[in-house]
Amino acid sequence: MSKQITVRLPDELVEFMDQLVATDKATSRASVVARAMERERRRELATRDLAILAEYGEDPELEGLASAVSGTALNDLD
Secondary structure, X not given: OOOOOOOOOOHHHHHHHXXXXXXXXXXXXXXXXXXXXXXXXXXXXXXXXXXXXXXXXXXXXXXXXXXXXXXXXXXXXX
């Protein structure tokens, strides 16, 4: 499900979005906004996770996980 909203953006951001659409790097202005919001959501989650890690330290059960998955392609981030 999705909702339609109205957003005011500076002219230079709208021009940038239009350039992405014109060069087939995005399908629409809405897709650019959605992609930016998904990245912001991931950034916020990562910030939260880092705060938890800083407060409680590393989880010994997850030791080695980063090196195990470091070569995994994350194609959904684009």
